[in-house]
Amino acid sequence: MARIVGIDLGTTNSLVAYMDKGVPRVIPGADGRTMVPSVVAMTDHGLLVGDEAKDHLLRNPDRTVYSIKRFMGKGLADVQGELAYFPYTLTEQGGVIRIKLNGKTYSPPQISAMILKELKRRAEAYLEEEITRAVITVPAYFNDSQRQATKDAGLIAGLEVLRIINEPTAASLAYGLQEKTQGTIAVYDFGGGTFDISILKLKQGIFEVLATNGDTHLGGDDIDRRIANLLLDEIRSAHGLDLGPYPDHMQALRLEAERAKIRLSDELKTLLTVELPDGRGRFTRELTRDQLESLVADIIERTLAPCRSALKDAGLAPEQIDEVVLVGGSTRMPLVRRRVQELFGKQPHCHLNPDEVVALGAAVQADILSGGTTDMLLLDVTPLSLGIETMGGVMSCLIPRNTTIPANAKEMFTTYVDGQTGVDIHILQGERELAKDNRSLARFRLKVPPLPAGVPRIEVTFLIDANGILHVTAKDMRTGRQQSIEVKPSYGLSETEVERMIEESFKFAKEDVASRKLIEARLDAGSLLAATEKSLSEGGHLVPDDVRTAVRAALSALASAKEGDDVRTIRTRMAELEQAAKPLSVALMDDSLKRGLEGKKLSDVT
Amino acid sequence: MNQPTPSGGSRNVQMARSMCWHCQSEVAGEYFCERCVKVQPVSKETDYFTCLGLPRRLTIDPAVLEAKYYERSRAFHPDFYLNKTEAEQAISLDNAATLNTAYRTLRDPVQRAEYLLDLEAGSVKTIRTSPPADLFEEILELQDTLDAYRAGDHSSETGRQLRARLEAERGALERRQAEMEDELQRLFVEWDALQDRGEADGQARMERDRLLRRMRELLSNRTYVKNIVNDLVETIG
Numbered sequence: 075m076a077r078i079v080g081i082d083l084g085t086t087n088s089l090v091a092y093m094d095k096g097v098p099r100v101i102p103g104a105d106g107r108t109m110v111p112s113v114v115a116m117t118d119h120g121l122l123v124g125d126e127a128k129d130h131l132l133r134n135p136d137r138t139v140y141s142i143k144r145f146m147g148k149g150l151a152d153v154q155g156e157l158a159y160f161p162y163t164l165t166e167q168g169g170v171i172r173i174k175l176n177g178k179t180y181s182p183p184q185i186s187a188m189i190l191k192e193l194k195r196r197a198e199a200y201l202e203e204e205i206t207r208a209v210i211t212v213p214a215y216f217n218d219s220q221r222q223a224t225k226d227a228g229l230i231a232g233l234e235v236l237r238i239i240n241e242p243t244a245a246s247l248a249y250g251l252q253e254k255t256q257g258t259i260a261v262y263d264f265g266g267g268t269f270d271i272s273i274l275k276l277k278q279g280i281f282e283v284l285a286t287n288g289d290t291h292l293g294g295d296d297i298d299r300r301i302a303n304l305l306l307d308e309i310r311s312a313h314g315l316d317l318g319p320y321p322d323h324m325q326a327l328r329l330e331a332e333r334a335k336i337r338l339s340d341e342l343k344t345l346l347t348v349e350l351p352d353g354r355g356r357f358t359r360e361l362t363r364d365q366l367e368s369l370v371a372d373i374i375e376r377t378l379a380p381c382r383s384a385l386k387d388a389g390l391a392p393e394q395i396d397e398v399v400l401v402g403g404s405t406r407m408p409l410v411r412r413r414v415q416e417l418f419g420k421q422p423h424c425h426l427n428p429d430e431v432v433a434l435g436a437a438v439q440a441d442i443l444s445g446g447t448t449d450m451l452l453l454d455v456t457p458l459s460l461g462i463e464t465m466g467g468v469m470s471c472l473i474p475r476n477t478t479i480p481a482n483a484k485e486m487f488t489t490y491v492d493g494q495t496g497v498d499i500h501i502l503q504g505e506r507e508l509a510k511d512n513r514s515l516a517r518f519r520l521k522v523p524p525l526p527a528g529v530p531r532i533e534v535t536f537l538i539d540a541n542g543i544l545h546v547t548a549k550d551m552r553t554g555r556q557q558s559i560e561v562k563p564s565y566g567l568s569e570t571e572v573e574r575m576i577e578e579s580f581k582f583a584k585e586d587v588a589s590r591k592l593i594e595a596r597l598d599a600g601s602l603l604a605a606t607e608k609s610l611s612e613g614g615h616l617v618p619d620d621v622r623t624a625v626r627a628a629l630s631a632l633a634s635a636k637e638g639d640d641v642r643t644i645r646t647r648m649a650e651l652e653q654a655a656k657p658l659s660v661a662l663m664d665d666s667l668k669r670g671l672e673g674k675k676l677s678d679v680t
Numbered sequence: 681m682n683q684p685t686p687s688g689g690s691r692n693v694q695m696a697r698s699m700c701w702h703c704q705s706e707v708a709g710e711y712f713c714e715r716c717v718k719v720q721p722v723s724k725e726t727d728y729f730t731c732l733g734l735p736r737r738l739t740i741d742p743a744v745l746e747a748k749y750y751e752r753s754r755a756f757h758p759d760f761y762l763n764k765t766e767a768e769q770a771i772s773l774d775n776a777a778t779l780n781t782a783y784r785t786l787r788d789p790v791q792r793a794e795y796l797l798d799l800e801a802g803s804v805k806t807i808r809t810s811p812p813a814d815l816f817e818e819i820l821e822l823q824d825t826l827d828a829y830r831a832g833d834h835s836s837e838t839g840r841q842l843r844a845r846l847e848a849e850r851g852a853l854e855r856r857q858a859e860m861e862d863e864l865q866r867l868f869v870e871w872d873a874l875q876d877r878g879e880a881d882g883q884a885r886m887e888r889d890r891l892l893r894r895m896r897e898l899l900s901n902r903t904y905v906k907n908i909v910n911d912l913v914e915t916i917g
Binding site for chain 1: 759
């Protein structure tokens with residue numbers, strides 16, 4: 075069975091991991107780093123992902139995308155409040171946000187797919203095999219649209235997504251594997267853009283999630299913004315300068331805020347420096363840990379209410395939690411650790427790297443799916459109640475939140491008017507009474523045979539699979555016939571749209587590979603040209619005239635091929651040059667040998 | 681998924697028996713065919729007790745229930761069917777969903793009782809919540825107090841007095857709810873004993889009907905009281 079990798083597709087950083095003889099490991103890149111910044115840059119020289127793209131945040135802010143996860147499965151209205159923070163143009167089409175870059179528009183799954191492809195490439199280079207299957211993690215509190223968008227991203231990247239798994243539960247798998255823990259654990263997962271809390275019971279290899287809660291729009295990003303806003307205000311009052319119209323300075327300021335936050339997890343005070351535009355010098359300011367903590371106290375506070383709700387839903391008091399596990403980069407903040415410790419009354423665990431533990435857990439789940447690990451099983455829950463809109467705009471709940479998945483609910487539908495041929499069904503997710511206050515997932519029209527009112531009996535099955543993704547089927551109870559349903563997602567790409575994106579992505583993949591090969595061939599040709607020129611000037615006198623002439627001819631042939639964009643011509647000319655220059659390199663080698671022997675006695679040589 | 685219907689010949693076989701969807705050999709309530717080892721769908725007729733491998737009894741040891749649930753989760757969970765055929769994957773998904781519903785229902789004593797009533801005496805959805813007869817007057821009065829408190833000034837002397845009364849009522853009703861739950865537990869024991877005796881005479885039938893009626897009444901009253909308690913909690917915090 076082909077290998078399955080585990081991927082943590084994060085707001086700020088992404089990682090890929092695999093199972094190596096029962097031990098999960100994160101796959102490093104060529105530079106040895108395990109984290110790929112979740113940043114994509116469309117430069118004049120092509121697409122860049124990760125560390126290279128991060129450099130472009132400052133150079134090409136309007137063409138460099140970061141924190142794309144915040145937009146997954148969302149419409150434009152959902153992110154209205156934070157548009158000002160993003161330097162690129164956002165629009166909406168078919169309920170899905172689109173990002174305008176270089177005159178083209180991209181959906182968030184397409185951007186995420188670029189990151190996934192980079193991880194795929196990384197894994198393929200490291201494992202020396204093709205990777206086509208993956209487990210991808212999402213925040214536990216992600217709704218159906220956000221999960222579906224993540225799955226779409228995988229498809230577009232050429233990955234079969236065998237399982238969408240929740241980040242805190244993935245982390246618990248990594249911990250559980252290491253520690254063979256039993257009892258109840260709370261996983262507090264505070265990442266770059268999202269917050270999750272999951273309460274689990276671990277017993278004999280079963281990881282049963284009792285309750286989960288969270289906020290998919292709360293993370294380290296918000297803390298950075300708070301610092302950035304403070305700096306912006308201060309720059310405005312000290313210099314009468316608004317950095318708003320300077321996207322590159324805004325980015326620099328955001329990155330400086332992030333770095334300062336990170337430094338303040340180890341240090342008690344730090345110095346922030348921001349270059350001002352138009353040669354107006356620089357702005358510096360000292361920030362102490364105490365100041366940072368009072369600046370962001372309310373953000374940390376916002377994570378505690380979901381913790382209390384999750385405990386309540388699990389039917390547990392804080393003291394009944396045996397262990398607390400910290401996940402996500404934001405849990406490095408001392409204030410976060412203190413608050414968590416106060417809430418649960420015990421020292422939280424954090425000995426696995428909080429940046430890597432989710433990817434490691436995804437690798438464990440991948441191993442379970444491929445049949446490698448057989449003694450562990452994760453029983454996760456759906457984070458939000460699922461229901462349908464009924465008369466008067468009220469939501470009628472079919473599957474309550476924290477129900478173990480897979481879960482299903484059957485509902486019988488009939489007609490109210492004679493001859494009625496359809497029933498419109500609106501599917502919702504959320505905890506509020508009224509339909510309009512919940513998240514609209516999808517709508518569909520149930521086809522009904524024209525009969526007197528009340529006679530048709532259509533049974534609709536709502537099934538939430540192990541990925542937390544909804545499937546709807548309908549059956550006419552009179553005929554026993556299954557009915558196919560075309561569900562129109564409220565905030566998602568249609569199937570045909572995803573297919574088109576997959577095709578495009580493959581087309582681009584071919585173009586990408588072709589351009590990479592050309593770049594490599596040109597580089598190789600360049601170094602061969604330089605090396606041969608050097609040999610010719612050093613050893614030209616050692617070979618006959620006709621060799622020199624042949625080498626010169628081959629040199630200029632390769633030089634002109636290098637200007638063209640045909641990889642094969644370049645490679646052929648390179649081979650021809652090497653052939654022509656062979657006598658020259660032989661002569662050079664003989665010469666250096668001879669010179670090395672000069673002045674030595676025969677006895678020293680033999 | 682194509683599910684062969686039993687042919688005429690199998691009619692003679694006991695009701696619980698059916699055929700393996702894959703190799704058509706006989707399976708007798710097991711979840712895996714003895715011959716081809718394929719997973720079998722949990723039948724629609726299978727009740728939640730059977731689904732979890734338990735007798736139809738109301739007193740259930742939570743530890744036993746959990747152990748059964750974990751054991752069957754290991755047998756059915758889709759995680760273990762990734763290398764199997766699409767038909768087997770679909771069965772595993774349906775079975776796991778049914779198993780989860782069964783566990784959720786039986787884990788909670790009230791839901792368990794409602795489910796048993798549904799099995800034994802028809803839909804519980806038709807049960808109307810009603811106040812316990814002896815509390816009728818008291819509850820009417822309580823509703824008035826609630827209305828007065830909601831309309832009035834909470835910080836006034838009257839407001840404080842009303843609040844104190846509501847708090848006392850809340851305590852009393854919570855105790856009443858707990859009593860009803862205790863009685864339900866006693867009925868569970870009686871019901872199980874009756875089942876264990878396995879008598880089918882007229883007296884046993886009368887006893888059975890009495891127990892079901894009382895359970896239905898208790899559930900109806902308990903839901904009513906619980907709703908009022910929730911209302912109170914929401915109003916006075």
